[in-house]
Amino acid sequence: MGRTLPTPVPCRVCGDRSFGKHYGVYCCDGCSCFFKRSVRRNIIYTCISGEGRCIVDKARRNWCPYCRLQRCFSVQMNVAAVQEERGPRKPKLVSRKPSYSINSESFVYSTVSRPLPPETNPIQELAAQILLVAIKQARCNSGFGLLNRASQNLILSHLWAPLFLLRAAHWPSESADLFPGVKGTFRVVRQLKLNLTDLEIVENILLCRADILDDVEQITLALNVLTRALDELAVRTVLERRRFADILLALPVLFVPSAVVLHSLLFKPVIGAVPIETVISTI
Numbered sequence: 714m715g716r717t718l719p720t721p722v723p724c725r726v727c728g729d730r731s732f733g734k735h736y737g738v739y740c741c742d743g744c745s746c747f748f749k750r751s752v753r754r755n756i757i758y759t760c761i762s763g764e765g766r767c768i769v770d771k772a773r774r775n776w777c778p779y780c781r782l783q784r785c786f787s788v789q790m791n792v793a794a795v796q797e798e799r800g801p802r803k804p805k806l807v808s809r810k811p812s813y814s815i816n817s818e819s820f821v822y823s824t825v826s827r828p829l830p831p832e833t834n835p836i837q838e839l840a841a842q843i844l845l846v847a848i849k850q851a852r853c854n855s856g857f858g859l860l861n862r863a864s865q866n867l868i869l870s871h872l873w874a875p876l877f878l879l880r881a882a883h884w885p886s887e888s889a890d891l892f893p894g895v896k897g898t899f900r901v902v903r904q905l906k907l908n909l910t911d912l913e914i915v916e917n918i919l920l921c922r923a924d925i926l927d928d929v930e931q932i933t934l935a936l937n938v939l940t941r942a943l944d945e946l947a948v949r950t951v952l953e954r955r956r957f958a959d960i961l962l963a964l965p966v967l968f969v970p971s972a973v974v975l976h977s978l979l980f981k982p983v984i985g986a987v988p989i990e991t992v993i994s995t996i
Contacts (some may be wrong), residue, residue, distance in 0.1 A: 725788040726781065727774040735748055737791040741775065748785045751778070752795040758782060761842050762849065768995065773837045776845045780888035820919040836891050839883075840979040843889065844873065847880035848996040856938040863930040870990040874975050875967035878902070879919065883912065893978050894970040901966045905959060911949070917942035919964060 722742040726748075735745035742812035750756070758779035760767065767777035768893055851857055852865060860868070867875070881889045882902040890899065907915060921939040923932045930969045950957040984992055 726784050729771040736794045772984040775983050776841045837982050841983045843881050844877050856919045866994045874972035878967045914942050
């Protein structure tokens with residue numbers, strides 16, 4: 714069904730604007746296209762949190778495709794309608810009414826008064842998934858995880874970008890290499906050949922920034938965690954003293970590209986006007 718509503722209603726999947734039914738359910742263009750693509754290609758997703766309970770809303774609908782598809786099923790989007798759907802057809806032009814055009818992936822509303830945001834591309838979706846995993850793992854870190862939630866949120870609001878790049882450089886998929894401006898950063902980080910223990914230590918050194926915090930007790934705790942992380946790194950590199958320096962000297966590289974650039978190119982298309990700090994606080 715095309716858009717038949719004079720005013721939008723909430724998408725049953727993510728809560729974004731829906732102007733009509735797609736596959737039997739009032740949903741937005743983004744969720745309609747996602748559902749169609751997933752069914753047609755018979756894609757099998759895995760929950761990135763491993764719990765199958767990720768939040769699916771307008772800001773985070775692209776973060777976990779598994780939970781998004783499960784949400785599509787739970788609101789009873791019609792799989793058979795996708796399978797029986799014909800290929801692209803030319804739109805009929807009707808005078809004095811909005812005209813619609815259809816392509817292979819999405820419905821495009823041609824009326825200027827109701828512009829719709831384009832669906833995010835796979836690279837932006839991957840970036841959102843990596844950031845989600847990076848934040849979750851940081852909160853579980855044996856050092857940084859000792860800070861209270863408020864302190865974690867405050868630090869992550871300042872340092873989400875270098876944390877994201879650190880995790881992206883170790884992402885198992887080579888698709889992360891397609892992120893803009895990361896080639897030099899990834900090369901430096903990968904040359905360090907960090908294992909999981911090293912990575913946790915480096916995260917503690919990166920994130921336990923007492924200068925960002927206000928609470929005295931939390932500042933003391935952050936300093937203690939930082940000191941312990943540096944001591945652990947020194948012990949692990951006792952036979953490779955240059956490696957200790959190489960790891961510390963590599964940290965500034967994680968700030969390139971900047972948070973502003975990463976947000977603009979990778980995350981704003983996913984979360985729109987929602988502040989990334991707000992998204993981080995909910996993870």
